[in-house]
Amino acid sequence: MTTPLQNDLFLRALLRQPTPRTPLWMMRQAGRYLPEYRATRARAGNFLNLCMTPELACEVTLQPLRRFPLDAAILFSDILTIPHALGLGLEFEAGEGPRIDRPVRSARDIDALPTLDPERDLRYVTDAVRLIRRELNGQVPLIGFAGSPWTVGTYVVEGGSSKNFQHIKGMLYGAPRELHRLLAHLTRATTDYLNAQIAAGAQAVMVFDTWGGALSPAAYREFSLRYMAEIVSGLQREADGRRVPVILFTKGGGDWLADMANTGADALGVDWTTDLSAARAAVADRVALQGNLDPSVLYAPPDAIRAEVDRVLASYGHGHGHVFNLGHGIHPDVPPEHAAAMVAAVHELSPQYHV
Amino acid sequence: MTTPLQNDLFLRALLRQPTPRTPLWMMRQAGRYLPEYRATRARAGNFLNLCMTPELACEVTLQPLRRFPLDAAILFSDILTIPHALGLGLEFEAGEGPRIDRPVRSARDIDALPTLDPERDLRYVTDAVRLIRRELNGQVPLIGFAGSPWTVGTYVVEGGSSKNFQHIKGMLYGAPRELHRLLAHLTRATTDYLNAQIAAGAQAVMVFDTWGGALSPAAYREFSLRYMAEIVSGLQREADGRRVPVILFTKGGGDWLADMANTGADALGVDWTTDLSAARAAVADRVALQGNLDPSVLYAPPDAIRAEVDRVLASYGHGHGHVFNLGHGIHPDVPPEHAAAMVAAVHELSPQYHV
Numbered sequence A, B: 001m002t003t004p005l006q007n008d009l010f011l012r013a014l015l016r017q018p019t020p021r022t023p024l025w026m027m028r029q030a031g032r033y034l035p036e037y038r039a040t041r042a043r044a045g046n047f048l049n050l051c052m053t054p055e056l057a058c059e060v061t062l063q064p065l066r067r068f069p070l071d072a073a074i075l076f077s078d079i080l081t082i083p084h085a086l087g088l089g090l091e092f093e094a095g096e097g098p099r100i101d102r103p104v105r106s107a108r109d110i111d112a113l114p115t116l117d118p119e120r121d122l123r124y125v126t127d128a129v130r131l132i133r134r135e136l137n138g139q140v141p142l143i144g145f146a147g148s149p150w151t152v153g154t155y156v157v158e159g160g161s162s163k164n165f166q167h168i169k170g171m172l173y174g175a176p177r178e179l180h181r182l183l184a185h186l187t188r189a190t191t192d193y194l195n196a197q198i199a200a201g202a203q204a205v206m207v208f209d210t211w212g213g214a215l216s217p218a219a220y221r222e223f224s225l226r227y228m229a230e231i232v233s234g235l236q237r238e239a240d241g242r243r244v245p246v247i248l249f250t251k252g253g254g255d256w257l258a259d260m261a262n263t264g265a266d267a268l269g270v271d272w273t274t275d276l277s278a279a280r281a282a283v284a285d286r287v288a289l290q291g292n293l294d295p296s297v298l299y300a301p302p303d304a305i306r307a308e309v310d311r312v313l314a315s316y317g318h319g320h321g322h323v324f325n326l327g328h329g330i331h332p333d334v335p336p337e338h339a340a341a342m343v344a345a346v347h348e349l350s351p352q353y354h355v
Helices: A011-015 A037-045 A048-051 A054-067 A082-084 A107-111 A123-136 A149-158 A165-175 A176-200 A217-234 A254-261 A276-283 A293-297 A302-316 A338-349 B011-012 B035-044 B047-052 B054-067 B081-085 B109-110 B123-136 B149-158 B166-174 B176-200 B217-234 B253-263 B276-283 B296-298 B301-317 B336-349
Strands: A088-091 A098-100 A142-147 A204-209 A244-250 A267-269 A288-293 A323-325 B090-092 B098-100 B143-147 B205-210 B246-250 B268-269 B288-293 B322-326
Touching: A011 A204, A011 A288, A011 B322, A037 A048, A037 A054, A048 A054, A048 A088, A054 A123, A082 A176, A098 A149, A107 A176, A107 B288, A123 A142, A123 A176, A142 A149, A142 A176, A142 B047, A149 A165, A149 A176, A149 A217, A149 B123, A165 B109, A165 B296, A165 B301, A176 A204, A176 A217, A204 A217, A204 B081, A217 A244, A217 A254, A244 A254, A254 A276, A254 B253, A276 A288, A276 A302, A276 B288, A293 A302, A293 A338, A293 B166, A302 A323, A302 A338, A302 B166, B011 B205, B011 B288, B011 B322, B035 B047, B035 B054, B047 B054, B047 B090, B054 B123, B081 B149, B081 B176, B090 B166, B090 B246, B090 B268, B098 B149, B109 B176, B123 B143, B123 B176, B143 B149, B149 B166, B149 B176, B149 B205, B149 B217, B166 B176, B176 B205, B176 B217, B217 B246, B217 B253, B246 B253, B253 B268, B253 B322, B276 B288, B276 B301, B288 B296, B288 B301, B296 B301, B301 B322, B301 B336
Parallel strands: A142 A204, A204 A244, A244 A267, A267 A288, A288 A323, B143 B205, B205 B246, B246 B268, B268 B288, B288 B322
Antiparallel strands: A088 A098, B090 B098
């Protein structure tokens, strides 16, 4: 039934197996910097429709692969599908961030949260995964993903994006037991959701902890890392006789990589504020590393981009276990040719690190 | 002429000399969370007038000291006084961030920058320093400050606040020589400006590098730290027979504290994402440390605030060289009583760490 995978460099690198060059993909590779994405999004009417229509989600997932020789596809979706499926009301207004209509702030709000059944409540996601796998036809592996419980929790409690995290940090320090109950609920939902993506065909999964870096070290361990570790333990780690690697990424979490490696994850995402050489030393080659070009390097001309790609490759150094990526999502106002220059540089410059 | 200082705990701690308890002040202690500040600001008409009228700047500088037993006053001003004095046009629109009317992006723009004469171009600041010193009458020391060249540069190049730093990072990677010329100009201006504050009566100075943490480690060293080190070398370090300590603070710079200690600064600010115990080990007691309660802890009730103050004090541990502070500016929507709870907890809990 499943077509054999033609390019497994990404999966091999995540498991620290030898590859002839460094594989790469880009966070938010299906996104607004591509005119073809903007056209499909216009066709969808709004962002949520784009996520919720498997044919359109599949189309934008595949777009970057038609332009660039990338080594993985990533499901086009959003980390807020879970609050949406929990009935909290989700809107994306033009020019604004996301808005949750019914934020969760009290014990009563937490008690009222329903149990998520992904194949019923997030069928549009698993349908998209199945469709993308069929369309990819074994070209490259497909990454599934979810937000970390802490990160999704910030939107759920604040009611949208936040700068100071007034409500959720008020809970964290003032009513920690309530917050733990909420995070435990989100952890169960997220584990089931990622397992449903794996069952539908996701060949690797990534947990995005976008806001873990806003926490103190102690609060990070207690309120973010702990729940990501629970997710890792609860995941189906094999499908079709092949290991399904798990990647954890805490933006701003450079100091906590050693702790993150203890969760049992296969790989860690690293943002550009930590040198990969230091990151590699911190995790003592127990996990693969993914990253970490500053996405704003893509504002510079191609020559400068090439030099910075070289610097990132050299920082990881010789040996396997590196997946090249940006240190965060590609910015919407970057010229696609600049992304192409980065991809070409990785193809050209990385083989020397694998001999 | 100068009244003897009645409370020199802050200055002593910055020089790692013994104190009977941990001194404290709060970043943005003169600010919107205080109703009396909002009243004075309303009287000033707008934020820039408030900065530019020495009597009003003096008034808001002193307000927090009337409420709380703090150990230092900090000049009320803004890091963008330098671009304003360089004639780039500065506006603060209600609800928006600052705007620079004539951003600096080309070699020509950089050539056209005038040389700053602080006693002529920023007289309102040195007048405010002299007035505040007179009004303080030796109660506590007065801190002067400036933004780091990199941080001020982000506003100067972007034309305001920025998320992705498109223009300045485009320069950093694509035209680094131009950016170095701009930063060198800002460094000279900032050094002269801080020396003018010291000559006018500032008893310690702090350099705020709010956006250094947005850089990769290599870019941080080359484009931010290097210029802060130049400032430190160029400062008048003694006044009235007493050392004028210098504090450097890079938000998100927890990994670079050892490098920062090499600049010759007396003390380093630390945000809440780094444990003070780790910070202290990193700098090997060569400098004092200032920080680092998460400002969002002040959204929690007083009991929780007290517990977190205790955690910060314990994290620094026994011995001298700690100035208690928030890890970033106090949020505008924090109840003043919560700040009072923090101050009281430091007074009550810190003496045990100094025996």
